[in-house]
Amino acid sequence: MSYLEPMVQIPFLQPLINFLLKVPVIGPIVNFLLWTPIFAVWFVPGLIGLFIPLIFVIWWERKAAARVQWRYGPLEISRRIGGVIQPISDLIRYTLQEIIIHQEADEAYFLHMPVFGFIFALLPVLFLPAGPHVYAINTGYNILIAAVLISIFNIVIIVSGWASTDKWAYIGTVREAFMYAAYEVPFMLSVIAMIILFGTADPFAMVNAQVAHYIPGAILNPIAFIVAFITTAMASSRFPFTIVENDTDLVVGPFTEYGGLIFGLTMTMSYEKTYVMTLLLSILFLGGWSGPYIGPLGDLSAPLWLGVRVFLVMMFFSFLRAVYPSYRLDQALRIGWRTLLILSVVSVIWSIVIRLVFPVI
Template structure:
């Protein structure tokens, strides 16, 4: 076993052998190795946020016909470092009357919820933290800690605007978890396992070919879970000052900021792992480095789409956002789940070839997508609202599902 074929196993054995040489038992050495690996992974992820912030600023600047950071260092690459140093040196302020325990615990929970997801992410064929047989369930469970952090931030701040932002977060994040979890049942059903590594290994054909609509729903609901545009009602600056984090300053505010960018990249990685084959690709079975490159390219593509969406789409109203999840995403996901389960049972009985099976499911998903879009445009378009004199004021229907009233779309 060499470093290039199994770096995780090689480094573990090397570290245990190193500590055994100074008299430390193998069990304790292994525990120290796990702790050290967790520290390295979390530190690397947090430092990687500096690059993500710079990249997003540059991309959004180009989309909006601006330069973005371009003064501090070549192409502005040191701007994020300057911002980090500024946040570290700013004063910590705790509002009068704030509940200090939830107020100070909230930013820690928000960051920890994202970092804990990385423990089960397979970065390559032999590189992962732990292979849990309920890995996907673990991802959903620890992701809820981020929602708890947002609610604690609003409740502990002793500020009505922050509390209102937290209430909106409770409505938005919990509501969008329903179609998110339902969409994940489909790849679990195709794999027969909740293990993240098994999900990747079983994708000789990417699951996006079996269930493109499920992948699209998971992508959309994940963005809503992060609270990014156009679903950023949890911190709508125009009406809530800053939302749940209004009273935070210094490093505490920076932790919310870090969690936002890191969570965005993490959901991009989850989309790549669950629906785009993860590290799979030519030669990835024997080369962990090549598999890591494949995963990085797929994740970067998904993250690019999230950034472009943030730069391009206007914000939803709160009623539109709730209508979208309860009247569109949840029913469509339930229908897709039932039909996919029935077809998978029929395919198993007749022994249908995998490519033909994926083709049938792909066509079914596309048909259901267009049917859902037709229903939305026919029945859920914006209705006329009465004016102050009680007369109905006609409002033009949007041209398509994603058009926003007043956006010019």
């Protein structure tokens, strides 16, 4: 029997894998799932890599905010373990609810955009490796391609709000367009600054450079890190930038008219974008998947260290909900067009200077 190569190597599971590969029907399926590009899409850093931290991060966001505000937070489901599986209960509820389309909505766009958005939000994962042997596509320009795909995603949100033909959705859509214009240029400049600094858009070379010099990208260019961190919060509607979906004055902004499973997808999209952008941040600034090699895990050792970084950063973004009030639109635009734009230009100049002074980086 011929097998797809290369396959992800997991030593502690290898006896079981070898046995399953010999089973007539199951063997080809196991081989297909362990084929490196498919493994990267379905497991890490793909769908499973998204949903496992997503369940806990949603619970953590609600629980941490509740504790800071002297509330209990989610508790009714799995009370004995602190309501940690409440997000799973919410997923089941959204799945079983009826999807209602109001009379004035553009039905085709109204239904399809959230589905496209959910899928499109994960496209950058195809170009963001989880380790030296766990990746879907390697072009040598992966960082640049991933950044461009992240930037295009917001068009889906704008079209979703427009298709609702609702005044609250319309206001939220306009806010999204304003915010998109304010953070997109600083975000792209911060990514370009790191590409200039490392002299490549290849994530493998970037991580190797950080490991070789024992200096993460956040230390090499702290200005670019600050800009990328803040623009990530703005792009994913994390506090204090929950302006597009501010529930105190806009219900849920562009997604006000959505319900059932479609609303569940729209709610997940912001967390998807947080996950993908945090993945990019970890590779550019935090050393990526660098860490001690764990023999029994094999090729999963690197994704484990990358996952720890992504998980901690996502938890920090979620905790901001408990300690920061939301900005007004004019305040956020001022931060984007004045402060962040200037800082991002400075970060590019910083990278050029560092590159000229220390060409070995």
